[in-house]
Amino acid sequence: MINKCEIEDLELVYEKPKTLTDTPMHYCPGCGHGVINKLIMEVIDELKIQDKTVGVAPVGCAVFEYRYMDIDMIEAPHGRASAVATGVKRVNPDKYVFSYQGDGDLAAIGTSETIHTVNRGENILMLFINNAIYGMTGGQMAPTTLIGQKTSTSPFGRSVKNNGFPLNITELISKLDGAFYVTRHSVHKPNSVRKLKKAIQKSFEYQKENKGTCFIEVISNCPAGWGMTPLKSNEWLEENLIPKYPLGDIKVPTKN
Amino acid sequence: MNMKYDNNVKLMKGNEALAEAAIRAEIDGYFGYPITPQSEILEYLSKNFNEEDGVVLQAESEIAAINMVYGAAGSGKRVMTSTSSPGMSLMLEGISYITAAQLPCLLVNVSRGGPGLGTIQPSQADYFQSTKGGGHGDYRLIVLAPNSVQEMADFVFDAIYLAEKYRNPALILSDGTLGQMMEKVRLPEKGSLPKSIPEWAAKGKIKNKERNIIYTSAVDPTVMENLNKELQNKYALLQQEVRYELSQIEDAEILIVAFGLSARICSKAQEMANDNGLSVGLLRPITLYPFPSDTIYKLAQKVQAILVVELSAGQMVEDVKLVVNGSCPVFFHGRMGGEVPTPDEIFFELKKITDKQAVKN
Ligand SMILES: Cc1ncc(C[n+]2csc(CCOP(=O)(O)OP(=O)(O)O)c2C)c(N)n1
Numbered sequence A: 001m002i003n004k005c006e007i008e009d010l011e012l013v014y015e016k017p018k019t020l021t022d023t024p025m026h027y028c029p030g031c032g033h034g035v036i037n038k039l040i041m042e043v044i045d046e047l048k049i050q051d052k053t054v055g056v057a058p059v060g061c062a063v064f065e066y067r068y069m070d071i072d073m074i075e076a077p078h079g080r081a082s083a084v085a086t087g088v089k090r091v092n093p094d095k096y097v098f099s100y101q102g103d104g105d106l107a108a109i110g111t112s113e114t115i116h117t118v119n120r121g122e123n124i125l126m127l128f129i130n131n132a133i134y135g136m137t138g139g140q141m142a143p144t145t146l147i148g149q150k151t152s153t154s155p156f157g158r159s160v161k162n163n164g165f166p167l168n169i170t171e172l173i174s175k176l177d178g179a180f181y182v183t184r185h186s187v188h189k190p191n192s193v194r195k196l197k198k199a200i201q202k203s204f205e206y207q208k209e210n211k212g213t214c215f216i217e218v219i220s221n222c223p224a225g226w227g228m229t230p231l232k233s234n235e236w237l238e239e240n241l242i243p244k245y246p247l248g249d250i251k252v253p254t255k256n
Numbered sequence B: 001m002n003m004k005y006d007n008n009v010k011l012m013k014g015n016e017a018l019a020e021a022a023i024r025a026e027i028d029g030y031f032g033y034p035i036t037p038q039s040e041i042l043e044y045l046s047k048n049f050n051e052e053d054g055v056v057l058q059a060e061s062e063i064a065a066i067n068m069v070y071g072a073a074g075s076g077k078r079v080m081t082s083t084s085s086p087g088m089s090l091m092l093e094g095i096s097y098i099t100a101a102q103l104p105c106l107l108v109n110v111s112r113g114g115p116g117l118g119t120i121q122p123s124q125a126d127y128f129q130s131t132k133g134g135g136h137g138d139y140r141l142i143v144l145a146p147n148s149v150q151e152m153a154d155f156v157f158d159a160i161y162l163a164e165k166y167r168n169p170a171l172i173l174s175d176g177t178l179g180q181m182m183e184k185v186r187l188p189e190k191g192s193l194p195k196s197i198p199e200w201a202a203k204g205k206i207k208n209k210e211r212n213i214i215y216t217s218a219v220d221p222t223v224m225e226n227l228n229k230e231l232q233n234k235y236a237l238l239q240q241e242v243r244y245e246l247s248q249i250e251d252a253e254i255l256i257v258a259f260g261l262s263a264r265i266c267s268k269a270q271e272m273a274n275d276n277g278l279s280v281g282l283l284r285p286i287t288l289y290p291f292p293s294d295t296i297y298k299l300a301q302k303v304q305a306i307l308v309v310e311l312s313a314g315q316m317v318e319d320v321k322l323v324v325n326g327s328c329p330v331f332f333h334g335r336m337g338g339e340v341p342t343p344d345e346i347f348f349e350l351k352k353i354t355d356k357q358a359v360k361n
């Protein structure tokens, strides 16, 4: 870290969140996970809830996010983060609890936990990082992989015949009565980053009011898994993923 | 632990006595999924657990239930789940995580006949799964085996006490009969088990203190081996908690080793045998892990033979043979799939052994 006094004479225009540790992140260059990790901590800083928050990390590329987040955290088994978060929240209703999961974690192995956590309206924030691939295990097909998209287990492109259709789980859970706020964002442009931050902020505020489950999908990139440069991956994301997973609010709280 | 008991004697089902004991042991949460023959635990708690004291939640599966236990235990709360054999199989991944993260919690398996969907009758065929780890990796559970409704209630306190002392899940391994049968019971009173939020709990970072992280992974195998060493050291310490019950072992020529329900049946057979001029002692392991190895070894030097009786094809008998290590012959009698031996059946086995030993002598 740069020593503060070295830049004493300069005007401070940007600072990393205080609750983000100095541990170098293990994510590949250009990966969306790092941006999302940082945004969560920015919001926790601004809301001053570091001492009241428990995060639940997934098994996936974000498994070590607790190295970067200076809050109490629990590392869940693959797919079970929302059940672990339910456990924490139910016996600590006064705490802010969030879970953070990839597409394999939340929409394949953990589908049952995802649906039932939302259906019970657990008063937590669920963050769903959709990069249409299994990043951590080396780029295998995910439930959200697009038709025709090549991965190490769909080397000729995902086919409907063999693999069925990409799973749009966010629209699915938005139909459940327990879902209070459901929204989809991305982190591939400065403007989308700002919007995502607002959504995270709102979700923690709703949680304070015991409103029910807040669910944020983030369309993210995986330059390593997709075999692209970070720049190219963001272009590919915009041209291919966003048309299939359109950005914006899916369920917003009705007035009164 | 300073146990205080209610003066009233009640007539209760094993499952209900266990559930009532959990309330009196001041649990903060129960997470479970219905399965016979233990659904009364969830039902009793749903009806009788005070909302202000914590949560009772019917999960969508045993997988979800054990992970809720993991989260809640990780936040430092006193929590439990209960299930029967097939549900236990589903929980094993989560239990492995809880053990690796060194979290205390209470697990209950009111086991039934298997494999597969099996039957809802009593079985002890989950002995291996319970005492050898069960899930992946080198871990052990603290395992207590009740043999009465009274012990179904008492062991809730013992198990939680040991789980919190050693930061390791403790399992009450019961069976369908003990869960369903009604007996007289005196319930332990609230306040017998003091509780506090441990300093390692992930429940919101305390200012100017290191954050608490509950995790089970390591990139570096050296780090993982060190965690394993820590666990093994803990299990070595745990050996001091071994518990067992002996009956009529002075001058015994044959020693029966049996736990839980089969120990009860064996004690009837023992009575019949001793009335008929045989000399039979009984050792009932109360903790299946840690296992009463030393005592069994010592007794094996004195008796002519050992008979192990289980509601399985023979699982604990392997541990007995390992300990006895050829000091005396070890015989086995078991019933499977939910069948239970009669005292006569065991008495007959004892007579066969006596005859064989007499021929040898
Ligand atoms: C029970 C179990 N099955 C499989 C795995 C292997 N595994 C680890 S992460 C993962 C998928 C990760 O993909 P995703 O959830 O999309 O996260 P990403 O790495 O893309 O962020 C798999 C299959 C595991 N750890 N546990």
Ligand code: SF4
Binding pocket: A026, A027, A028, A030, A031, A032, A033, A061, A131, A135, A136, A221, A222, A223, A224, A225
């Ligand atoms: S593999 Fe993909 S998701 Fe994982 S860190 Fe690298 S770029 Fe990010």
Ligand SMILES: [Mg+2]
Binding pocket: A102, A103, A104, A129, A130, A131, A132, A133, A134, A135, A142
């Ligand atoms: Mg992914």
